[in-house]
Amino acid sequence: MAGVDVSNLTISFPLYHGDARSLKKTLSGALGGRRLSGRFAQDNRNRVTVRALTDISFSLRPGDRLGLIGRNGAGKTTLLRALAGIYEPVEGRVLVRGRIGTLLDTSLGMNPELSGRENIRLRGLFFGLSDKAITEVEQDVETFAGLGSFMDLPLKTYSSGMGVRLSFGLATAIMPQVLIMDEWFMAGDESFMRRAAQRISGLVEGAEILVISTHMPEIVEKWCTRLLWMEQGRVVMDGPTDQVLPAYLEAES
Numbered sequence: 290m291a292g293v294d295v296s297n298l299t300i301s302f303p304l305y306h307g308d309a310r311s312l313k314k315t316l317s318g319a320l321g322g323r324r325l326s327g328r329f330a331q332d333n334r335n336r337v338t339v340r341a342l343t344d345i346s347f348s349l350r351p352g353d354r355l356g357l358i359g360r361n362g363a364g365k366t367t368l369l370r371a372l373a374g375i376y377e378p379v380e381g382r383v384l385v386r387g388r389i390g391t392l393l394d395t396s397l398g399m400n401p402e403l404s405g406r407e408n409i410r411l412r413g414l415f416f417g418l419s420d421k422a423i424t425e426v427e428q429d430v431e432t433f434a435g436l437g438s439f440m441d442l443p444l445k446t447y448s449s450g451m452g453v454r455l456s457f458g459l460a461t462a463i464m465p466q467v468l469i470m471d472e473w474f475m476a477g478d479e480s481f482m483r484r485a486a487q488r489i490s491g492l493v494e495g496a497e498i499l500v501i502s503t504h505m506p507e508i509v510e511k512w513c514t515r516l517l518w519m520e521q522g523r524v525v526m527d528g529p530t531d532q533v534l535p536a537y538l539e540a541e542s
């Protein structure tokens with residue numbers, strides 16, 4: 290059974306800077322001369338670190354559709370990336386059971402040296418699909434992306450729009466059990482979005498568990514049964530959409 294268990298997750302990033310002392314000075318100037326505090330700290334290697342997530346815990350089971358809401362810098366993208374296995378916890382644990390699908394970053398998991406067709410086949414092998422299933426995915430993506438002979442050229446020769454069409458087609462061709470997506474993935478020119486919307490809806494409805502980061506109340510109302518409202522890397526409120534959304538909108542107004 291698909292499932293997501295996040296317990297006491299904390300993630301921080303070291304800030305690499307040419308001169309760590311001048312960075313500390315700048316930050317402490319911004320803090321009015323106070324010592325580094327709040328989201329900034331110093332690690333045991335004397336680097337300044339920024340805390341993106343602090344002590345996050347929640348569990349999801351089939352049927353759960355979780356929306357992550359909060360202002361810029363709240364930690365939504367970092368949490369999605371931790372769920373996708375891109376970021377390692379500094380403390381705590383992230384456990385995802387089931388096939389994960391990510392609509393996060395279009396270049397994620399793509400090899401620029403390989404052709405579109407090779408990238409598709411590689412992804413199919415990675416997911417353990419049969420030869421027949423891989424061929425079906427290949428045909429589906431080829432039709433959707435409409436790249437013509439570019440399908441057999443290396444990705445590095447693609448324009449950015451072509452790259453988006455291929456990676457979007459591929460990311461939406463294999464049905465995941467746990468779908469992790471960033472709302473910006475739904476941004477694009479209108480004609481692309483008309484064709485893309487149907488594929489996304491199919492994926493969102495077919496996935497057992499959804500986690501989506503969004504700023505749009507209409508997306509939340511349409512798709513999410515539960516909301517995690519985050520601020521400064523912490524959970525402010527966690528509950529059903531009809532309770533959390535009004536509280537969030539009121540705090541924002």
Ligand SMILES: Nc1ncnc2c1ncn2[C@@H]1O[C@H](COP(=O)(O)OP(=O)(O)OP(=O)(O)O)[C@@H](O)[C@H]1O
Nearest residue numbers: 302339340341359360361362363364365366367368
């Ligand atoms: N690679 C990184 N290096 C340093 N700091 C980072 C890194 N990634 C994120 N952060 C910091 O972590 C915090 C959370 O960022 P995150 O991108 O997760 O927020 P968000 O809620 O997705 O914001 P937005 O709505 O603007 O996309 C921010 O303070 C950000 O500056």
